[in-house]
Amino acid sequence: MSEPREDEQLCAAVISRDASAIERASKELQDNHSSPSFSRATITAIDEMNLEALSHLLQYSPLDEDIAQAAAASESTRVVQLILDQGWDVNRPLCGGQVPSMLRSSFAVRNESYLDWMLAMGANPNATSNLNETALSIAIREGTMKVVKKLLELDIMDTSRGDLLHCAIQREESADTAELIDRLILEKNAQVDAYEYDNDIAGQWRYGFPLRTPLHIACEIMNITAAKALLRHGANARQLKKQCNDLVPPTPLELATDKPDLQALLLA
Incomplete structure (x- = not known):
């Protein structure tokens, strides 16, 4: 049987919400x-939303990306505020650069009031990941x-970044699909x-990979609504993918070879 981890007692005390046990376990971990x-x-x-324990532990624990990521995912302004008060930069990238900042958290892109709060805390909507996503x-x-509409309407929002049209194609198909594509x-x-x-x-990260147009993506995932909107704006169904400095197959039309309805749409 493997030995318990050095922080096992401390984690158990946090879960049990035993303040005196948390203090004892913290001191033992520090001293031993x-x-x-x-x-x-x-x-x-x-994770346990134990704010008293969190405030205590932040006296011992240097902040790291894992803690900041957990805070961003907590959907709690109180938790995020505690992390920011400890000196974490709200615009620092997370997950080795794969995530632009704490503003990218799933709750921030689904909850308007949380987004407003994050922006008030100084979150930069133009912070980018290592794939240039915002x-x-x-x-x-x-x-x-x-x-989406709130971010699009921000005066400081740089819509030239982040492959926004490609992201719109990957969005779950809905009544908003064509409107969003038209607006972009x-x-x-x-x-x-x-x-x-x-x-x-x-x-730097995608060099050597075949790069797609929005219509390539629409054909790959069979987003017919998006394909129709793109074609209405002149998308080229015979456009090759780009790999390094070369153009390579397939075209969107070639992707539709075994999809008769999509093929008919592209040839119309």
């Missing part, structure tokens, strides 16, 4: 280990239309045949 880790117990306090990219792909193209100057990740930031 040369490099004690309080990160797991701190994340446990966040909070708006994620909101368009998986958030509510209220949040007509109001935000999204290029209908632009390649995904075709920029200096994302290019």
Whole structure:
């Protein structure tokens, strides 16, 4: 049987919400280990919404990405506020750069009041991930239309970043699909045949991969509503993918070879 982890008693005390046990276990961990880790117990306090324990543990635990990510996912302004009060930069990337900032949290792209609060805390909607995605990219792909519209209407929102049109195609097909595509193209100057990740930031990570146009994505996931909207704006059904400096198959039309309804739409 493996030995219990050094922080086992502390995590158990956090779950049981025993303040005196938390204090004792914290002191024992601090005194008995040369490099004690309080990160797991701190994340446990966040998961359990034990704010008293969280405040206590933040005295011991240096902040790290895992703690900040747990705070962002907690859907609690009180938890996030405690983390920010400890000096965490609200715009610092998470998950090794894969997540633009705490603003990208799933709750922020679905809850308008939480988004407002994060913006008031100084969250920058233009902070980017290592694929050049912003909070708006994620909101368009998986958030509510209220949040999408609020971000689109921000004066400081840079809509040239984040492959927004590609994200709109990946959004679950709905009555909003065509309207969102129209708005991105007509109001935000999204290029209908632009390649995904075709920029200096994302290019470092996606170099060598075939890059898709929005219509490629629509055909791959059979988003007929999106395909119709893109074609209405002049999308090229014979556009090849881009790989490094070369153009490579397939085209959207070739992707539709075994999909008669989609093929007919592309040839119309």
